[in-house]
Amino acid sequence: MSPSTVIVGGSVGGIRTAQALRSNGYVGEVVVIDAEPHVPYDKPPLSKSFLDNSLEADRIRLISEPEVVESRIDLRLGNKAAGVDLSNRMVVLENGDVVPYDDLVLATGVRARPSPWEASDGVHLLRTLDDAQRLKEDLAGARSAVIVGAGFIGAEVAATVKKLGLEVAVVDPLEIPIGQVLGADVGSRFVGLHHANGVATHYGTGVDFITGSRGDLVVGLSNGVELTGDVVVVGIGAVPNVEWLASSGLALDNGLVCDEYCRAVGQPNVYGVGDIARWFHPRKKQLVRVEHWTNAVEQAVCVAKNIVRPSEPTSYAPIPYVWSDQYDWKIQIAGETAMAEDVVIIDDPANKERFAAVYGDSKGTYCGAATVNWPRAMVQCRRMLEGEFDLSEPVGVLRQMVSSSSKLRSASAD
Ligand SMILES: Cc1cc2nc3c(=O)[nH]c(=O)nc-3n(C[C@H](O)[C@H](O)[C@H](O)COP(=O)(O)OP(=O)(O)OC[C@H]3O[C@@H](n4cnc5c(N)ncnc54)[C@H](O)[C@@H]3O)c2cc1C
Numbered sequence: 001m002s003p004s005t006v007i008v009g010g011s012v013g014g015i016r017t018a019q020a021l022r023s024n025g026y027v028g029e030v031v032v033i034d035a036e037p038h039v040p041y042d043k044p045p046l047s048k049s050f051l052d053n054s055l056e057a058d059r060i061r062l063i064s065e066p067e068v069v070e071s072r073i074d075l076r077l078g079n080k081a082a083g084v085d086l087s088n089r090m091v092v093l094e095n096g097d098v099v100p101y102d103d104l105v106l107a108t109g110v111r112a113r114p115s116p117w118e119a120s121d122g123v124h125l126l127r128t129l130d131d132a133q134r135l136k137e138d139l140a141g142a143r144s145a146v147i148v149g150a151g152f153i154g155a156e157v158a159a160t161v162k163k164l165g166l167e168v169a170v171v172d173p174l175e176i177p178i179g180q181v182l183g184a185d186v187g188s189r190f191v192g193l194h195h196a197n198g199v200a201t202h203y204g205t206g207v208d209f210i211t212g213s214r215g216d217l218v219v220g221l222s223n224g225v226e227l228t229g230d231v232v233v234v235g236i237g238a239v240p241n242v243e244w245l246a247s248s249g250l251a252l253d254n255g256l257v258c259d260e261y262c263r264a265v266g267q268p269n270v271y272g273v274g275d276i277a278r279w280f281h282p283r284k285k286q287l288v289r290v291e292h293w294t295n296a297v298e299q300a301v302c303v304a305k306n307i308v309r310p311s312e313p314t315s316y317a318p319i320p321y322v323w324s325d326q327y328d329w330k331i332q333i334a335g336e337t338a339m340a341e342d343v344v345i346i347d348d349p350a351n352k353e354r355f356a357a358v359y360g361d362s363k364g365t366y367c368g369a370a371t372v373n374w375p376r377a378m379v380q381c382r383r384m385l386e387g388e389f390d391l392s393e394p395v396g397v398l399r400q401m402v403s404s405s406s407k408l409r410s411a412s413a414d
Contacts, residue, residue: 003028005307006091006099008081009107010034013274013296015062017105020304022071030073031099035080038129044293046132047156048325052163084248103307106256107273110238122214123232126153138214142166142230146219148207150177152324154235158199159326168199169227175204182370183343186357197327238291240276254278255289260315262303271303283317292322319385332378335368335385346398350406356398360391
């Protein structure tokens with residue numbers, strides 16, 4: 001009998017695992033189970049082009065129906081998994097069905113952290129297609145919005161909602177929200193970006209209450225200010241979807257705990273992929289969990305290889321990468337920027353909307369980079385993160401890029 005792999009979670013982590021199994025020559029059965037009824041879709045557009053109506057739902061699909069057939073994926077949508085029986089190698093669904101497996105991939109991701117404040121009508125979370133659809137409907141008749149939380153999702157929603165023509169205010173307890181990731185100097189530029197686009201920021205203050213209902217909501221800040229909005233979006237982080245595994249015996253601690261091969265600890269036939277997986281990163285020598293799209297894709301590829309070739313598993317040691325689109329900034333971040341000791345910002349005098357920041361660790365070794373509207377610089381920065389360089393080296397490369405493009409510009413002006 002041919003083997004079977006069951007993948008629970010049919011978003012980017014689950015679907016890319018199924019596809020990578022096939023491209024690695026896996027001939028067994030591949031079953032993908034997802035709680036949502038929708039054809040698997042991509043989440044990044046939900047705060048950007050889907051929310052601003054430039055992309056419809058059928059343009060954000062992760063896989064087409066012909067591809068499902070061609071890849072021989074048994075896609076079971078609208079089916080919530082309720083538990084795993086490890087000793088009998090079975091997934092138990094909420095409807096009572098059982099699905100046997102030889103290998104099991106857990107890719108149930110995270111959900112938006114619920115709003116701790118009382119009001120609910122007109123107060124939105126954003127994680128799923130249905131969330132985004134509901135938010136779009138409320139925004140259509142609204143004139144103002146308050147965004148609580150200025151992380152990636154909050155900042156992207158603020159930018160999109162502003163583009164739709166609403167008055168927007170953003171609240172965050174941190175003085176410089178992205179400063180934790182990119183440092184205060186770079187973070188201040190992100191604060192300035194909101195202001196330049198006419199968005200009010202209320203940073204360094206928390207939220208005490210939200211009252212009212214759609215069209216007439218009040219967000220009470222800890223500093224006494226009361227903001228009014230027709231719509232409120234709460235973007236205060238996410239929670240791993242692991243509760244359904246509580247009685248399985250799998251190690252759960254802020255996600256599914258996995259070894260360096262992304263195998264659930266003590267369970268060689270169970271793997272974690274994407275936002276749910278907290279795996280032992282062999283270079284960092286610690287458990288990490290990453291909530292970014294590229295990580296889900298790269299981890300899916302690694303897990304598929306390890307299922308196909310379990311006797312020679314590949315360890316998973318990615319260089320982190322994330323992108324974000326806010327207003328007219330295309331933001332790309334790679335490597336370890338949060339723990340850096342030093343940062344050098346490289347501006348392009350000819351283009352004020354583009355810059356790069358490169359980061360060094362305590363030994364002066366290059367460890368991360370962020371770029372704005374400069375994808376070519378990010379290609380160089382990511383390539384150099386694969387080796388070991390003194391911080392001065394990427395700085396030199398980027399300065400050289402600025403100077404060559406300014407020479408090119410003056411030559412073409414001559
Ligand atoms: C609005 C938004 C914008 C984003 N923008 C970016 C961006 O610009 N750049 C970037 O790098 N990342 C971005 N991300 C993050 C990126 O989308 C996630 O990292 C990625 O979706 C993780 O994929 P995943 O498959 O691990 O989990 P998820 O996408 O969370 O999918 C998990 C799936 O599991 C299903 N599921 C959960 N529990 C069960 C169960 N018990 N039984 C069956 N199915 C279940 C869910 O229905 C869901 O389909 C964004 C995320 C959001 C929400």
